[in-house]
Amino acid sequence: MAAGEPVPHEAAGSAWDAPEPVGRAPAIRPFLLTAGRVSGSGAATPLPVETQIVATSAGLSALASLTFEQHDIVAACRRPQSVAELAARLRLHLNVVRVLADDLRAAGHLAVHVPNARTAQDISVLRRVIDGLRAVPDSRGSLRDSS
Numbered sequence: 001m002a003a004g005e006p007v008p009h010e011a012a013g014s015a016w017d018a019p020e021p022v023g024r025a026p027a028i029r030p031f032l033l034t035a036g037r038v039s040g041s042g043a044a045t046p047l048p049v050e051t052q053i054v055a056t057s058a059g060l061s062a063l064a065s066l067t068f069e070q071h072d073i074v075a076a077c078r079r080p081q082s083v084a085e086l087a088a089r090l091r092l093h094l095n096v097v098r099v100l101a102d103d104l105r106a107a108g109h110l111a112v113h114v115p116n117a118r119t120a121q122d123i124s125v126l127r128r129v130i131d132g133l134r135a136v137p138d139s140r141g142s143l144r145d146s147s
Contacts, residue, residue, distance in 0.1 A: 047101060049084040049098075050083070050115055051083045052080045052112075052113040053081065053105070053110050054111050055074045055075075055077040055109065055110060056108060058109060059109030063075060069092065069096070083097055083098055
């Protein structure tokens with residue numbers, strides 16, 4: 001092969017010779033984190049998104065022995081928050097947080113407080129939530145349309 005000629009595809013190397021990717025690893029699929037489960041610890045239904053969760057003293061003591069996601073959930077729950085807030089804060093899939101939080105509850109690492117279903121369906125509560133969400137400024141700093 002003469003100098004300056006293009007290198008044939010076969011001589012260019014194989015995928016095995018390619019350098020390792022640099023940067024963060026691709027996101028792990030949610031079903032791998034939950035072993036394919038859609039609810040935790042044999043529960044019939046997943047935790048509602050408005051469920052408040054908070055770390056227990058046993059959970060905070062066990063932080064070093066927990067897996068990555070479990071550790072992050074317990075550590076983030078030093079203050080009570082909803083399942084939906086936690087999923088958004090940790091940038092984890094909502095159902096992953098539901099399953100892992102239920103597992104952590106069963107292990108005694110989290111305390112779970114499911115709100116009364118009648119309160120969650122009360123129209124006055126829903127209107128106050130909507131009004132509160134409208135009062136949150138968007139990324140440009142302006143309030144959302146109230147209509």
